Amino acid sequence: MSLSELRSRAPAGSLTVPQRPDFHHLLTLTHGSLRNAVDFTGYALKPGSWLWVRPGQVHQWGDLRQAEGILILFEHGFLDPATVAAAxxxxxxxxxxxxxxxxxxxxxxxxxxxxxxxxxxxxQLPLEVHISVLRHLLAVLVLAVGCKERDHLVPTSVSHHPETTSSPSLAGSNY
Known part of the structure; x- marks a missing residue:
């Protein structure tokens, strides 16, 4: 889904609080900039950046109004075990x-x-074929993102990320 679709679906203010999703978020920016926090460490994203939040990690969205991109959400069991291990x-x-x-x-x-x-x-594909196509396309993407060594962005300081908190009570919660 696009970030504009996410903005239209999410209730106002619901994305700015830390969350601990039980599914993968894979995000790439196409325009603008975005600050996010993963496990209470802030990251500044720009076009071409990839953010991967894994199940169980604490994720906090920044201001989505200045960014556009593609957000891919998927559950852990969607991909086959070999892809899970390799990626x-x-x-x-x-x-x-x-x-x-x-x-x-x-x-x-x-x-x-x-x-x-x-x-x-x-x-015109039957549903089970369509799901198989999605599974294979996602496998290509996560293998490419997860397996190759790339240049990493430097985390921004948590103190420079106003939406981020280091509250121990949030680290243990489901949201």
């Missing part, structure tokens, strides 16, 4: 933000756009 889906120590360059950046952009378009169009 390090369970690695909570993996850097949540990556900034691919050159051909890698272009390939990831195309893969995200293809997945986004396919998810919005059932076309």
């Amino acid at each position: 390090r889906l369970d690695d909570l120590n993996a850097s949540p933000v990556q900034l691919p360059v050159g051909d890698d950046r272009d390939a990831l952009k195309l893969a995200a756009e293809h997945l986004d378009r396919e998810s919005q169009a059932l076309r």
Whole structure:
């Protein structure tokens, strides 16, 4: 889904509080800038950046009004075990933000756009075939993001991220 769609679906103010989702968030920006926090560490995102929030991590959205991009949400069991292992889906120590360059950046952009378009169009395929196509396109994307070493963005200071808090009570909650 696009970030504009997320903005239209989410109740006002619901995204600015820390949350601990039980599914993956994979986000790439296409325009603007966005600050997010993952496990209470702030990150400044720009076009071409990838943010991957894994289940169980604490995620806090920044101001979405100045950004546009593609958000991919998926549950842990959607991909096959070999893809899960190769893409390090369970690695909570993996850097949540990556900034691919050159051909890698272009390939990831195309893969995200293809997945986004396919998810919005059932076309003439039977439902089970459509789901299989989505599963394979997502596998290509998470393998590319999760397996290659890339230049990482430097985390911003938590004190410079006004929406971020280091409250121990939030770290143990489900939201």
